[in-house]
Amino acid sequence: MFNVVKYAGAGYLIYLGISGLRSTKFRLKAQDSSPKTQQRTFLIQGFLCNLLNPKTMLFFLSIFSQLIESDNNTFAIGYGVYIAALHCLWFALLSYLLTSTKARHFLERFGQRINQLCGVGLVGFGASLLTA
Template sequence: MDILSFALFGLLIVISPGADTILLFRNSARYGRRIGIITALGIGAGVGVHVTYSVIGISHLISQSVWLFSVIKYIGAGYLIYLGITSLFSSKRSLTTEKFVEDNNIHSNISVFRHFLQGFLCNTLNPKTMLFFLSIFTQIAAATTNNSLLMISYGGYLAILHALWFCLLACLVTSSAATLYLEKFGHRINQTCGVGLILFGTLLSATA
């Protein structure tokens, strides 16, 4: 693939729905735009981790180690299931009340760090994302002799693209038009997101 093909492929990967999308939607719907953007930045930072170990070759080592890959897979699956279960248990809480509480604690470093960490871990602990980066960077390395700079540049592009896309989603989810539906169907949204995260975690743990 040439550079343009890599760029378009990266865009398609970013906008395709997955666990990151469900988490972003849940946090934005429950806590508002700022928390959604913080979650999006965490997701982007998680991509940076994948880029880093792909460039230095650790991802290849992980993919060749069955037990290490299994540990990462089950940790990631367990984390998604945990997030899904917490969504289900809190699905009956008032969406408006949750936003009010979060707005009054919006400057809390703990609150900001918690949601940033959720986005970061959701992306970082996903072995499917790891294998995606391994395959992409393997192709880049094979396509050019000056692969280090190209891999870093493309990795930075993907990290920024993830952050921008999910920030845009956070803004769309918390727009004035969407807010009316969120306030009316907030508990159903929590339930749907919870089931989705549990499903992703279960499928992830069951795949080879």
């Protein structure tokens, strides 16, 4: 069963890599301003994506289990609020930077090459999984 999952995962990585290699010219849709309902939809979608991401949950559970003692609940709550605030600041900064005019021009100019470079990496990683 392990080998079936391993080969299926490697095949999927190779498929994604080939899709990236075959990518066409990178185009971004221009959206200067969004209606309030659309902004709310994007916010909820991003929040749920991060909340339901199992890697994020496992990462924070591993950190909490190393740093938190059972008799110090104040530290746990403070640390949780600190991490939540850092996440909010990080994603706000990231969304601001990636929607800037310079970033849009950069992505339109080099987006296809970035996709192709990532495609090479995925094909290589998938091939290494097949041979491991």
